[in-house]
Amino acid sequence: MLDMQLKASDNTTDDVPARTPHKPRDLGPSEIADKLYTAILEHRIPPGTKLAEGRLATIFSVNRARIREVLARLAHDxxxxxxxxxxxxxxxxxxxDARDVFEARRLIEPFTVRKLITTLTDRTKTQLQQHLAREEEARRRHDQPSIIRLSGEFHVLLAELVENSALLRTTRELSTQTCLIISLYSASTTLSCRADEHxxxxxxxxxxxxxxxVELIVRHLDHIQESLALDPVDTEVDLEALFTQD
Ligand SMILES: [Zn+2]
Incomplete structure (x- = not known):
């Protein structure tokens, strides 16, 4: 790798002064926020990870003020x-938080589905089918990060197609929270929505x-919640009993 970099550097001549192959393009706050947001949604950065300003500033080759702006945006979301x-x-x-999120989703998403049925057009049907195809393709490739992200985006798409900005904003927030919740509390290998339910x-x-x-969307949300380990661990582990058994 080092050899390749040296060679590339050696080949740089004054004939192409405008080209700076080793310096990445200056990324704006939205672009950096999108990159971090996607990586978090795809479970490539787990909940609780420290996002140090200096480290991110170096990674994205920007100043710390820009990273602070990015982090403020992500905090807002x-x-x-x-x-x-x-x-x-x-x-x-x-x-x-997890229980609240699922309670809210069980109230909101049946409404979304009902409204979508009353406003259904050929265009919205096509968009739904295209999304299913993308999910299917990600599953075929065993592309776990994309499967996770697309699972959440399916629910956001339903809200998007209803064309209610408040509903969309809320659904997006709840869907993002669900993604973090699944990352934290998933009890099994289930890391996304079940394959055929969408x-x-x-x-x-x-x-x-x-x-x-309506029945299917509620059952679907139940399935996601049931796959999580949300039962409180209110009984302390009896260490004596654990280690003094015959
Ligand atoms: Zn789903």
């Missing part, structure tokens, strides 16, 4: 938690079968 005198960390929703929901929506669509 509840992806990052800013702890006074300590710095920024990837947010770590509590068990209670397809079943889309089928019910496109058939305008409101009853089934």
């Amino acid at each position: 509840l992806v990052v938690e800013l702890v006074p005198h300590q710095g920024a960390y990837v947010a770590k929703p509590t068990v209670q 397809a079943c929901i889309v089928h019910a929506i496109t058939e305008k079968d409101e009853k089934s669509a």
Whole structure:
């Protein structure tokens, strides 16, 4: 790798003064925020990870002021938690936060699905099918980060197609929180929505079968929540009993 870099450097001539192959393009705050946001959603940066300003400034070749702006944006989206005198960390929703998120989703998403059925067009049907195809393709490639991200984006898409900005904002926030929650509390290898459930929901929506669509979305949210270990660990481990058995 070093050899290649040296060679590339040796080949640089004065004929191409405008080319600076080793210096990355100056990234704006939105671009850096998007990169971090995607990496967090894809479970490539776990909840609780410290996001040190200096380290990020070096990684993205920008000054610390820009990183502070990025972290403030991510904190606004509840992806990052800013702890006074300590710095920024990837947010770590509590068990209670997790329960609240699923309770809110079970209220909101049936409404989204009902509204989507009443406003359904050929264009929205196509967008739903295209999203399912993207999920399918990611599963075929066993591309776990994309599977996780696309699973969350499916629910955001439903809200997007309803064209209600408040609903979209809330759904996006809840979906992002769910992603962090799954990363923290997933009890099994289940790291995203079940493979065929989105397809079943889309089928019910496109058939305008409101009853089934609502039942399916609620059951789907139940399945995600059931796959998590959210039961409180309120009994202390009895260390004596654990280590003094015959
Ligand atoms: Zn889902």
